[in-house]
Amino acid sequence: MKVLSQNQAFGGMQGVYAHDSSATNCQMTFAVFVPPKAVEEPCPVLWYLSGLTCTHANVMEKGEYRRMAAELGLIVVCPDTSPRGDDVADVLTNWQMGKGAGFYLDATEKPWSDHYRMYTYITEELPALVGEHFRVDMSRQGIFGHSMGGHGAxxxxxxxxDRFKSCSAFAPIVAPSTADWSAPAFEKYLGSDKAAWRQYDACALVEDGARFPEFLIDQGKADQFLENGLRPWLFEEAAKDTGIGVTLRMHERYDHSYYFISTFMDDHLKWHAERLA
Amino acid sequence: MKVLSQNQAFGGMQGVYAHDSSATNCQMTFAVFVPPKAVEEPCPVLWYLSGLTCTHANVMEKGEYRRMAAELGLIVVCPDTSPRGDDVADVLTNWQMGKGAGFYLDATEKPWSDHYRMYTYITEELPALVGEHFRVDMSRQGIFGHSMGGHGAxxxxxxxxDRFKSCSAFAPIVAPSTADWSAPAFEKYLGSDKAAWRQYDACALVEDGARFPEFLIDQGKADQFLENGLRPWLFEEAAKDTGIGVTLRMHERYDHSYYFISTFMDDHLKWHAERLA
Structure with a gap:
């Protein structure tokens, strides 16, 4: 693992690291914030998955999570959103496909399957690496994200x-396999058999029996992607009568940007900290 | 005045605006955060001046000021750091001179004097524009900034x-006329007569009799520019026995970045709010 940068912040350390990933078969970059409390004891870890077009850097620069994460004693890990590098397949003219748009799935179709294995990267390889190098309490993990990363979380x-004690999302795409916004990417990554898409679709997973105790979802009403991409009400419907708790908060005037995310970041960090205590 | 963007944030509005400036003879861009309280009544205004290489956007994206400014009811204005445009003189190979490096002074030497009139822009033209378009209480103004912008503030x-009730700075360059870091720019902007430089040098101004009640200065000890550019202890010395209060806080491990600024942003906003109440 290479250290790309480390900056003192809010009494803790914001770092950026790179490593050769076997899951994605390329070099991957990720950010980790370590709160001051980690000097004393292992801390809970919170995974933040970013949205389309983002790298690890967007939330690190604009997410405003460090103050509260330092206060609550949370380690925050922010991975990249896709494989990277010159030999990684891409569609330069489509921001909803290819680099920056890995959708946290393991592609099965060529050429995508050579590198686009973000599901394995996020759920297996990166946790092992983080567990090895940082003072994390892996028995206390939460996961959250934005948009495509809300879908991932x-x-x-x-x-x-059994692994995660908490989950929340900012403006998640809750049914990517049926949204105009994401279905074309799913077809290229996973092939035309839509049965294979359901494991990467929160609504379909619930329909197929998957369960998680509760979700916090914040959504701006002025979000330009609300109707054709995100549609959080579909998850509320899917979760009805399943025992899954859904706290969906709709916010007047807020859009899809990090101005929205940073506004509600503290609420999410507290939501997770309560469940990771 | 043109609206470039407006985003809801922390119950208020982060906007970016452009206008044709007569002071700098070019189009200028600036950011304004308006807290929710401004719906009810005019609010105090806090001017944030950015450092070398920055535009209005760096602090807007990385400064983490909106949460506390919303809570305290402060309007925060973030101007650009220099004139902009294809016909503005520049030194492409020098980040300490030209675009992004206006030093908040009025240049007197050609070709710089055609556009580099940031002192007049910040102290006259922009306040008039902000006073006209935003719900500001101009009897309650504070000013702060980072590095070159700390010098400006x-x-x-x-x-x-008489105009400002409060001033603070993150890692300010307190004696730019004698620092290796800035003296070459002062010579190009202001000519070789060093007497003309003193009006833009905080230490020289104090030596020449200027007074202000008190300053808050935060400085990272791991700042790479501390010894050859910033030297805040020179201001402490200059202020001794003048009646000027200087609260200089030196912080272990912090560098010159926005990770440092954002860490202490809340303290600065509270410092100003107390004095603008």
Whole structure:
């Protein structure tokens, strides 16, 4: 693992690291914030998955999570959103496909399957690396994310209810397999058999029996992607009568940007800290 | 005035605006955060001046000021650091001179004097524009900044003690006319007569009799520019026995970045709010 940068912040340390990933078969970059409390004892770890077009850097620079994470004693890990590098397949003219748009799935179709294995990267390889190098208490993990990363967080929590004690999302895409916004990417990554798409779709997972105790979802009403991409009400419907708790908060005037995310970041960090205590 | 963007954040509004400036003879961009309280009544205004290489956007994205400014009811204005545009003189190979490096002074030497009139822009033209378009209480103004912008804030406060009720700085360059870091730019902007430089140098201003009640200065001890550019102890010395209060806080392990600034942003906003109440 290479250290790309380390900066003191809020009494803790914001670092950026790179490593050769076997899951994605390329060099991957990720950010880790370590709160001051980690000097004394292992701390809970919170995974933040970013949205389309982002790298690890967007939330690190604009997410405003460090003050509260330092106060609550949370380690925050922010991975990249796709494999990277010159030999990684891409569609330069489509921001919803290819680099920056890994959708946290393991692609099965060529050429995507050579590198686009973000599900394995996020759920297996990166946790092992983080567990080895940082003072984390892996018995206390939470996961959250934004947009495509909200989709990633919710699907991963639903598939690993024993590993994660908490999950939340900012403006998640809750049913990517049926949204105009994401279905074309799913077809290229996973092929035309839509049965294979359901494991990466929060609504379909719930329909197929997956369970997680509760979700916090914040959504701006002025979000330009609300109707054709995100549709959080579909998850509320899917969760009805399943025992899954859904706290969906709709916010007037807020859009899809980090101005929205940073506004509600403290609420999410507290939500997780309460469940990771 | 043109609206470039407006985003809801922390119950208020982060906007970015552009206008044709007569002071700098070019189009200028600036950011304004308006807290929710401004719906009810005019709010105090806090001017944040950015450092070398920055635009209005760096602090807007990384400064983490909105949460506390919303809570305290402060309007925060973040101007650019220099004139901009294809016909503005520049030194492409020098980040300490030209675009992004206006030093908040009015240049007197050609070709710089055609556009590099940031002192007049910040102290006259922009306040008039902000006063016209936003719900500001101009009887309650504070000013702060980072690095070159800390220099700007301190010199402007020292020259306008009746206008500003508060001043603070993150890692300010307190004696730019004698620092290797900035003296070459001063010579190009202001000519070789060093007497003309003193009005833009916080230490020289104090030596020449300028007064301001008190300053808060935060400085990281791991700042790579501490010894050859910033030297805040020179201001402590200059202020000794003048009646000027200087609270200089030196912080282990912090560098010159926005990770440092954002860590202490809340303290600065509270410092100003107390004095603008």
């Amino acid at each position: 919710m699907t991963i929590a639903l598939k690993h209810p | 301190m010199t402007i406060a020292l020259k306008h003690p």
